[in-house]
Amino acid sequence: MTYQEAARVKTVADLRAAIRDGAFTGHTAGLAPGKLQCNIAILSAEHAIDFLRFCLRNPKPCPIVGIAETGDPALPTLGPDIDIRHDLPRYRLYREGRFVEEVTDIAAHWRDDMVSVALGCSFTFERALMAAGIPMRHVEQDLTVPMYRTNLPLVSGGPFGGTMVVSMRPLRGQDVPRAVEICARYPLAHGAPVHVGDPGAIGIAALQRPDWGDPVPVTADEVPVFWACGVTSQNALLSAGIPLVITHAPGHMLISDIDETAETPIWKP
């Protein structure tokens, strides 16, 4: 199934079914408009409470929107019949902090001690900004948003810590205040930006050399705006070097049944 075909699928249930069956394995940006998409981290119960501590102490980069029972692949608060072993288009496996492989299904890797944690995602606020007429250049140019390591310290939780990863979107000066106000409405999608302007002030040496994603030009009438980024949690998981972590592949998110504008990310039948 192509991205264009996936974009024409009518319901979240049908789209997740296509992903579950392996018919669609592409990125999910722009699919199922209005539905909350989620970063996913899967780790052993032994490390889960420390990871929750880390996320709860760093709510802007790591806003928790769902958590599964130990060993249970369901995430019933995010939608009916979610099976996290099959319902992401692509996964990445990391062992001892090193990338091992990218797969489209993790049933073969599932263990009874695994806990799935879902975190909010920037797609939510990007959609709200575009709906308000604020353009997103990386979307217009079909690029991956540029992401950077910073010197912004995180609050540690067990073995998880380090510094924040941010994403950057260039905005016209006139759009910055409204963008901040709009993003602040979405605390479960990274909330208001963490920095506006000088990249050097937060430890970014070269805006055109992002650590992840593609470089995006910033024109003379624009200012670079930086948001806390979900890659922060992946970075912390890898740096901790725990035996096995499974995450979504970048851009290949869990599509939930939660409306992006819902007060709480709790699905009700």
Next chain:
Amino acid sequence: MTYQEAARVKTVADLRAAIRDGAFTGHTAGLAPGKLQCNIAILSAEHAIDFLRFCLRNPKPCPIVGIAETGDPALPTLGPDIDIRHDLPRYRLYREGRFVEEVTDIAAHWRDDMVSVALGCSFTFERALMAAGIPMRHVEQDLTVPMYRTNLPLVSGGPFGGTMVVSMRPLRGQDVPRAVEICARYPLAHGAPVHVGDPGAIGIAALQRPDWGDPVPVTADEVPVFWACGVTSQNALLSAGIPLVITHAPGHMLISDIDETAETPIWKP
């Protein structure tokens, strides 16, 4: 130290010091205006992850604003030098789901496997409503807000579940919309109300016979408004019948260094 003397203490540090020394053991409503106050639940690490799951799945009654390391009485994200063994005016101990005693210090009960969890509290939105000119009758009449068991189901996490406890405040009809809008700004303090009007619709038989707190009259030009209540978490902890739970005594909260209007409840030096 009387309540009036505590209300004249200039800084949060001095107020927590008076509480730590046992000089002040009263309720904290109205003290340290503008600072986030917290419900506290202390339980063993064995049950902590399930309690976190329960809270994360029921964010309106149980908004997590802080979590400690296992065995560590500090809560550094809520303020410097907090020691949860001494820094509440009064605690309640429950064993196997039964109330055992109320104490002003828990150093003698502290264990290396204990995890402290802090939850947001209604004082935050009550203060915001009063600042907007919306009166709180139970405050005017120096009563404890009335609280009720409801039939609103919670999402379970491990042994924790049941139904929601709500608090009720009578509002003039004209104040209801603005009250909802103001409270929605505080997702970490129970957010917008969960119900307006008919108590029977959420399983409350008699408004003048609350399950906790004092009855408060509702006049002819008023409507009862119901908010998710932090007692929900205490209720779930007790119903689970786990060996030992320590909580704040009702109204005797942890006073943090976090501004109530802060975007995230993370204290920065």
